[in-house]
Each structure stands twice: as structure tokens, then as C-alpha cells.
Amino acid sequence: MKAFSPSIGSLLLLSVALSGCAELRARSHARKGNHLYTDGNYRAAVEEYTEAARLFPSLPTVFLNKGLACRQLMLPAAKTAENDRFVECALGAFERLTQLRPGDPRGERLYVQTLFDADRFEVLAARYQRELDQKPNDLGALNGLIQVYARWDRWDDLLRLSVRRADLQHADAEAQYSVGVLIWSRLFQKGGNGEKASFNPLAEPKQAPPPFGEGDVVGAERVRLADQGISYLEKALAIRPKYREAMTYLNLMYRQKAYAYFDSPGDWQSSINSAEQWRTRAVELDAEHKAAGH
Helix, strand or coil: CCCCCCCHHHHHHHHHHHHHHHHHHHHHHHHHHHHHHHCCCHHHHHHHHHHHHHHCCCCHHHHHHHHHHHHHHCCCCCCCHHHHHHHHHHHHHHHHHHHHCCCCHHHHHHHHHHHHHCCCHHHHHHHHHHHHHHCCCCHHHHHHHHHHHHHHCCHHHHHHHHHHHHHHCCCCHHHHHHHHHHHHHHHHHCCCCHHHHHCCCCCCCCCCCCCCCCCCCCHHHHHHHHHHHHHHHHHHHHHCCCCHHHHHHHHHHHHHHHHHHCCCHHHHHHHHHHHHHHHHHHHHHHHHHHHCCC
């Protein structure tokens, strides 16, 4: 008796049937995962999505939902092996989603957001730096790297790249203004708050000035940073002469500069005078707008 030999066609049909069966089972597990996710049982949901992906690894929605479930299990700033597993779970799922559906922006967006939420700053910095190396004027990559350094508390890199962005957008008043605001925030946080605003070295020459603390920006470095911020705020006003916010921050910046001069009352007074001039100009601009009915 001749042995049965299946044809290529029958084998293909069998393969299609098995594939269809696997897809149906995968979708069943995915539905269970969805119900568990809705109930807040994220660990069990991840298990169902994982099984669905094993059975049929070509369903984009499974990987989207698995990644979202893994993100729900992540704990901000947690440095544990378990948390790392959840991070890797989410990253792997979103990476697979991007492979299956390259045109879906959710995969890339959620992948990057997960890196941020997990404080994977080195990975993010390398990612955006590669893009900048290929396209030095890519504002998307530059803004991404600025965001990384802001979250990473890498001040020198943050300022350097913010200045680079402003120089690239040399005709954009807001780009210049943002450098000024960034520097003012640094000076305010690093010794520019508290009783210093009310201290007057001319009125109280015998009284010790409010002290600076460890890590504060003081002396010549405070003056240098303030002058850099002032220059960018002035650039913003050169582009947009009635930029009220820039005037307001020039007032505030000169006051931050003045704090470097508690031991030099004449320089302190000069900075305060400049601050008052900008405060007055901002008030006058408000009056002009009010008179014009704005």
C-alpha cells in the first residue's frame, strides 16, 4: 500500500488553519486581559497579554495594551529589580508595536515617555544626541535633549543647549526670552530668594546681609549669569519691543544681579535702578494697553 503523502496545498491549508486557530486563542486571552485591566488587576492582565503575544505575535493592539498595563505597574523613581522588569516589559511592548505598525505614533511616543518616567536619562540623551549628530539643526531632537537635561538636573548642558536653540531661532522672541527665564530660575533657586529681596546695604550698612548657602550661585558667577540672561531678554525685546513678559523678567534679573553686590552698595544701587526702570516700563505698557481698550 502506498503511503499517504500530503500535497503542498494541503500543508498550506493546514498551516493557515492552525494560524487562524492561534489567532482566535490569542484574541481570547487579549479580551481577558482587557477585562482584567479595566478591573485594575494589571499583573494578571500582563500575563494574559503575554500569552496572547506568544500565541500570535502579530496583533498590534495586544502589545499596546501590554505596554500600558506594564506602565501601570511601574513606580516613579523606584530602583528595584521588579520595577526594572516592568519598565523593560513596557519598553519591549511599545518597541514591538512600532515594528508592527510603523505609522502609529503611539508606539514611539509611549516608548520615549516610559524612558522619561523610568529616569533612563542616559539612554534618552544618547538617543537625541544621535539624531542631532545626523541633523544638527533638528529642533525636535534639540528640544528633546533639553527636556532630558532639565529632568536630569544637568544645568551646564541645559543652558548650553537652550542657548543653542535660541541662536538657531535668532528671529524668535520667545526663544530668546526662554533663555532669560531659565537663567532667572537658576539664580532664584540658587540663593536668590528669601530675605535678600528686602535687604538694603545702603539703609543698613552695619547689618550683615542675608547669607548664601552651600551650592548657591554667588559673586562673579552670579553677575556673569545675570548678564547673560539680561542679554537674551534684551534680544527678545529687540525682536518684539512691547514684550511685557521680557520687561518683567529684566526687572527680576537685575534684582538677582544686585544680590551679588551686597558688599558693594554702589553696584547694588545701580542694579536696583535698572530693575526699577524695567518695572516702570512694564507698568507703562499695561497703561497703554488699558487706554487702547486691550
